[in-house]
Amino acid sequence: MLRTILILGGSGEALALAAALAGWPGLRVITSLAGRTGQPRLPAGEVRIGGFGGASGLAAYLRAAGIAAVIDATHPFAARMGWHAAEACAAAGLPLLRLERPAWARREGDLWDDVDDWDAAVTLLGHRSRRVLLAVGRQDLAPFTALTDIWFLIRSVEAPQPWPPFAKALSLLAKGPFSYDEERALLLEHGIDTLVCKNSGGPTGAKLDAARDLGLRVVMRRRPSRPETPRASSLDQALAWEGLGLS
Ligand code: NAP
Numbered sequence: 728m729l730r731t732i733l734i735l736g737g738s739g740e741a742l743a744l745a746a747a748l749a750g751w752p753g754l755r756v757i758t759s760l761a762g763r764t765g766q767p768r769l770p771a772g773e774v775r776i777g778g779f780g781g782a783s784g785l786a787a788y789l790r791a792a793g794i795a796a797v798i799d800a801t802h803p804f805a806a807r808m809g810w811h812a813a814e815a816c817a818a819a820g821l822p823l824l825r826l827e828r829p830a831w832a833r834r835e836g837d838l839w840d841d842v843d844d845w846d847a848a849v850t851l852l853g854h855r856s857r858r859v860l861l862a863v864g865r866q867d868l869a870p871f872t873a874l875t876d877i878w879f880l881i882r883s884v885e886a887p888q889p890w891p892p893f894a895k896a897l898s899l900l901a902k903g904p905f906s907y908d909e910e911r912a913l914l915l916e917h918g919i920d921t922l923v924c925k926n927s928g929g930p931t932g933a934k935l936d937a938a939r940d941l942g943l944r945v946v947m948r949r950r951p952s953r954p955e956t957p958r959a960s961s962l963d964q965a966l967a968w969e970g971l972g973l974s
Contacts, residue, residue: 741800745770782814806951813954822970
């Protein structure tokens with residue numbers, strides 16, 4: 728009988744895990760996507776798309792689909808899904824692993840301000856910034872529209888719908904990761920003095936290297952809190968998790 732694994736996806740780690748597990752003897756792998764992006768990169772194996780209807784909906788799905796173990800590989804800034812997964816797995820009596828890439832760590836020369844929410848970022852920017860690169864994702868732009876004296880360069884993969892009412896802003900649609908040279912050139916071309924981003928970790932860190940070398944400030948949002956669950960910070964660690972039953 729096949730052992731069915733549910734991967735909660737939406738990250739590069741989820742794609743890599745699904746690819747690594749595809750075709751593994753005795754395993755059936757389903758990746759779940761929230762369905763936010765128009766053309767998501769589809770993982771190997773089976774895919775289901777759309778919310779479950781909260782923790783209770785997820786618990787019902789786990790039972791109906793005969794899931795044996797769950798890996799929460801959602802993006803580090805997916806603030807709710809991990810809590811729903813913990814509650815649903817506890818209710819269904821299933822093992823749960825959190826797969827999350829390491830956060831970026833501050834290095835010598837970094838001019839970072841860590842914040843817990845965007846309101847704190849807005850306050851900091853209001854005191855000292857003039858030209859800001861916002862690399863926060865298109866869902867998180869609204870709080871920054873209050874800063875009418877600041878010029879924003881807004882980088883996102885897809886266009887925000889609707890466009891938030893910024894006083895002075897330019898939209899740049901682009902999908903990373905970007906090279907150090909590309910990031911440095913962009914920051915210089917637009918005379919950026921502050922970069923705002925989330926501590927996503929992973930392959931999009933060249934902007935931080937460029938900001939450090941140019942002496943620019945970075946307002947860095949910390950990751951949201953997560954439930955206490957077993958954790959893996961790499962694909963290899965996830966593959967060694969006993970809940971998969973791979974040995
Ligand atoms: P969230 O706050 O944790 O989740 C909000 C709701 O979206 C959940 O309650 C759930 O709906 C649904 N959902 C989230 N992940 C799901 C999944 N893998 N499969 C099925 N339903 C899911 O997450 P978010 O910040 O809105 O992000 C949505 C998705 O985009 C996540 O899967 C995440 O991995 C990905 N993503 C997020 C970011 C970010 O910065 N937030 C960046 C890149 C990718 P129900 O309650 O109805 O089940």
